[in-house]
Structure formats: structure tokens, C-alpha cells
Amino acid sequence: MSMPVCSNGGIAFCRSVVTWFRRGWLVFGIILAAAAQTSLAQVGMPALNYDQLRERLVQEILIPGGVTDARVLDAMRRTPRHEFVPPHLRAQAYYDRALPIGESQTISSPYIVAIMTQELDTKPEHKVLEIGTGSGYQAAVLSPLVREVYSIEIVPELGRRAASVLRRLGYTNVYTKIGDGFLGWPEHAPFDRIIVTCSPEDVPQPLVDQLAEGGLMVIPVGQRYQQMLYLMRKNGGELEQVALRPTLFVPMTGAAEQMRDVEADPANPQLINGDFEEPPGENGYIPGWYYQRGLTWESEGSPSGEHFVRFSNDVPGQPSNLSQGLAVDGRVVKRIRLSGLVRWQGVRPGLARDELPAITIRYFDESRDLVGTHALGGFAGNSDWREESRVFRVPTRAREAIVSIGLFGATGVVDFDRIDLSPVR
Numbered sequence: 001m002s003m004p005v006c007s008n009g010g011i012a013f014c015r016s017v018v019t020w021f022r023r024g025w026l027v028f029g030i031i032l033a034a035a036a037q038t039s040l041a042q043v044g045m046p047a048l049n050y051d052q053l054r055e056r057l058v059q060e061i062l063i064p065g066g067v068t069d070a071r072v073l074d075a076m077r078r079t080p081r082h083e084f085v086p087p088h089l090r091a092q093a094y095y096d097r098a099l100p101i102g103e104s105q106t107i108s109s110p111y112i113v114a115i116m117t118q119e120l121d122t123k124p125e126h127k128v129l130e131i132g133t134g135s136g137y138q139a140a141v142l143s144p145l146v147r148e149v150y151s152i153e154i155v156p157e158l159g160r161r162a163a164s165v166l167r168r169l170g171y172t173n174v175y176t177k178i179g180d181g182f183l184g185w186p187e188h189a190p191f192d193r194i195i196v197t198c199s200p201e202d203v204p205q206p207l208v209d210q211l212a213e214g215g216l217m218v219i220p221v222g223q224r225y226q227q228m229l230y231l232m233r234k235n236g237g238e239l240e241q242v243a244l245r246p247t248l249f250v251p252m253t254g255a256a257e258q259m260r261d262v263e264a265d266p267a268n269p270q271l272i273n274g275d276f277e278e279p280p281g282e283n284g285y286i287p288g289w290y291y292q293r294g295l296t297w298e299s300e301g302s303p304s305g306e307h308f309v310r311f312s313n314d315v316p317g318q319p320s321n322l323s324q325g326l327a328v329d330g331r332v333v334k335r336i337r338l339s340g341l342v343r344w345q346g347v348r349p350g351l352a353r354d355e356l357p358a359i360t361i362r363y364f365d366e367s368r369d370l371v372g373t374h375a376l377g378g379f380a381g382n383s384d385w386r387e388e389s390r391v392f393r394v395p396t397r398a399r400e401a402i403v404s405i406g407l408f409g410a411t412g413v414v415d416f417d418r419i420d421l422s423p424v425r
Contacts, residue, residue, distance in 0.1 A: 050082055053094035057110055061096045064318065065293075067114045071122075075141050076114050081107075083165060084135040100368045103155045107135040108197060112247070114141075119218050119231050119244065120193045122146050127188070129210065131181035132197035136162030139174045142195075149174045150188050152181040184210040191215065199227045199249045208239060220249050225264055225325045225400075226272065226288065243283055246290035248325045266329035267423075269336065271403060274419040276307045286322065294320030294407070298415070303341050303385040308417035311407045317351040321406030326421070330363070330398035335424040339389035340405070341417040344379050350409030356380055357407050357414040359388065361421070363398035371395045379414065391424050 054077050067073060082093035085107055089099050098106040122128065126146040130139055133153035142149045151174060153159035159178035166174050177185070182204035189210035196219035203219060211217055217232040217239070229247040232239040272288035280286055280297050286309065298310045313320040340359045349355050358377025365371045372395040376388040405416045
């Protein structure tokens with residue numbers, strides 16, 4: 001397992017941040033996660049009770065996160081996610097985060113799978129098309145909810161592996177094929193529901209054509225690191241769309257990713273809306289950021305500009321956070337400065353003594369393995385506004401990163417403003 005990169009004097013707190021993320025309290029879609037290299041069996045620990053772990057996931061993450069559909073919750077309780085991840089990652093299968101599955105792809109976090117499934121509003125008689133089979137987990141969750149699931153994966157190795165797992169586990173109403181998902185599966189159209197688990201800049205026209213009139217599509221759309229999850233309904237041959245929430249999915253594979261109009265710039269990493277001056281959308285979410293939990297947009301007493309964000313939590317260990325992804329190439333960007341304005345009141349540690357508010361950055365390599373972590377924080381007690389800033393060395397293997405702010409399981413109130421990240425030349 002790659003060791004996190006920590007600054008002098010902050011090693012213990014950096015480790016606590018990594019531990020907190022790995023425990024799975026943070027609700028990441030997305031997406032990007034560290035891969036442990038040893039299994040419980042290898043280190044002599046007892047076998048896990050997967051049923052209990054799934055129930056804990058439902059009670060502590062899914063329901064508090066807004067998943068209320070009883071059928072979806074039951075499907076999440078019954079679907080063995082550990083069967084869809086590499087063997088050495090099974091001990092982490094029921095943490096709420098994405099895990100690498102090979103070919104630079106990930107299995108989506110349980111929360112994002114559950115929330116997307118709930119938005120589909122499936123019925124037992126429905127026929128569903130899934131674009132991006134990946135591990136096969138999303139198709140397995142859908143299987144007991146609908147009549148048929150048709151799932152397409154563009155990466156041959158992933159497609160073959162997922163088909164084998166689904167057959168072995170007895171998902172007889174799931175049909176898979178290897179191919180370009182954005183072309184759809186016309187011989188089985190129309191589909192009552194379409195779910196897309198990779199993010200194009202625009203909705204592919206073949207999927208619009210193959211969606212039944214009145215049918216629903218859930219799809220993330222947008223730039224590489226700035227995506228919005230949409231719910232779309234086909235009405236009169238056209239799509240009516242509702243923006244659900246900002247999100248982040250791993251890059252697509254194939255021509256659609258190569259033909260993006262807006263390319264990420266890993267030589268010049270920067271944050272969007274780090275001063276929080278851009279107001280939340282109608283859906284209540286802060287633009288530029290995603291996986292928002294326990295947050296309010298405030299104005300009175302702002303230390304910079306007109307607005308800031310506030311996190312509040314009174315349940316130890318409960319998620320209360322905000323994140324943003326970006327490209328950064330450690331071969332080009334050797335050092336970065338991470339900074340922000342912070343104020344806190346009545347802050348106490350969460351379930352562990354070192355679960356405290358912070359500004360963090362985690363780095364990932366080309367395979368989406370965690371290769372480093374830096375943190376400004378460990379704030380406790382009370383403090384008026386103050387600036388936190390430090391220059392960190394970027395791991396050479398880094399290709400992208402996630403910046404996160406929040407309470408990280410602590411209780412109390414913490415305010416953030418003017419979060420900034422910039423290369424140091």
C-alpha cells in the first residue's frame with residue numbers, strides 16, 4: 001500500500017485523514033480510492049460478516065444520505081458488492097467509496113449506485129439499458145428491480161470479467177456485451193430506463209433515440225472534472241432535464257473522451273469557485289464542488305468577498321464535507337500551495353480523537369491508486385477566522401487530485417472561505 005505523503009509535524013493527522021476516508025464515512029461517487037494490498041486472510045484476521053456490513057452501510061450512509069426507496073434499499077442489502085471487486089479489496093467492499101477494478105476504471109461507491117438507481121424510479125416490468133458495465137455491480141443492483149437489464153462495456157477485459165461474475169452469481173435477467181455504449185443496443189430498444197455511468201459532454205443521440213417515450217435517463221454530463229448528474233425524461237421525442245447534483249466520474253474510454261472540446265490542464269491545477277461567491281443552483285448545490293453534505297451557504301460576517309460555507313454536525317462520525325477534483329501532473333508540477341480561511345466553534349473529535357476539520361488534498365496515479373495525502377488541519381475547540389497556508393511537494397506519480405473540506409466526522413461548526421490551490425514554480 002502506498003504511504004501517504006505528509007508534511008513535517010503533520011504525519012499523525014495526515015494518517016488520521018487517510019484512515020477516516022478509508023473507513024468510508026465520506027460519500028464519494030466517484031470515484032477514486034486507494035487500493036489496499038493485503039487481505040484479511042493474509043494477515044490472519046477473521047472473516048467478515050458481509051450481511052452486517054451491508055446493513056451498516058444502509059443504516060449509516062444510504063438512509064442518512066437520502067436513499068428512501070424501500071425496493072432500492074433492499075437491493076443494496078442483498079447485492080454482494082464484495083464479489084465485484086478484486087479479491088485483495090474485499091475487506092473494503094462496503095466502505096462508501098469507489099475502488100479500482102483495473103484498466104484505470106473504478107467500481108462506483110454504494111451511495112452513488114443507490115442514489116442513481118432511486119432516481120430511475122424503476123418498475124418490475126421495465127427494460128433497462130446500462131452504459132458502462134464496469135464491474136457489473138450496478139447491473140446486479142438493478143436485476144431484482146426490473147424485468148431485464150442490458151449492459152454494455154467498451155473495455156473488453158472488464159466486460160468479460162463482469163459477464164463471468166454476473167453468470168456465476170445467477171443474475172439471469174442481465175445481458176451484457178462488449179462495445180461502444182454510446183451507440184446503444186438498438187436491437188433491444190426501446191428501453192424504459194437508461195443509466196449512464198460515464199460522463200460525456202453531451203447526451204449521445206442514439207441513447208435519446210432508444211429511450212422509450214416517457215422514459216427516464218440518469219446521466220452525468222459535463223467537462224472532465226466538472227459534471228452534473230441529470231435526470232432526463234423523454235417527452236415528444238425531446239429530453240426534458242432536471243439537474244440533480246454535481247458529481248465526478250472517472251474518464252471514459254474511447255473516442256468520446258478523446259474528442260472532448262474542453263481538455264483538463266494538469267500543468268496548471270486550480271480550483272473553481274473556491275471563494276464560494278457563485279450562488280448555489282436551484283438544487284441547492286455549490287457550483288464547482290460535489291458530494292455536498294451538512295453544508296449551508298452563508299453571507300453574514302464573510303472574511304473575503306460576500307459569502308462562505310459552513311459545516312455543522314452533532315453526530316460523531318457523520319459525513320459533513322465538500323470535494324472537488326482536478327488534474328495535476330506530478331512530473332510537471334513539483335510543488336503546490338494549498339490555502340484557505342477557516343473559523344470554527346465548539347469543535348470536538350468524532351468517533352476517534354483525530355477526526356477533526358481540515359483542508360485536504362489526495363493524489364492519485366494513472367490507475368487511480370492513492371499515492372499521497374496532504375492536510376491543513378486538526379482544528380479543535382474555538383477560533384476566529386484565520387488563514388492556513390502551506391507549500392507541499394506533489395508526488396511524481398500524481399495525475400489527478402481531490403481537494404476536500406469539512407468536519408471529517410467531527411462535531412461542531414466550521415466555516416471555510418477562499419480555498420485556493422496553485423502551482424509553485
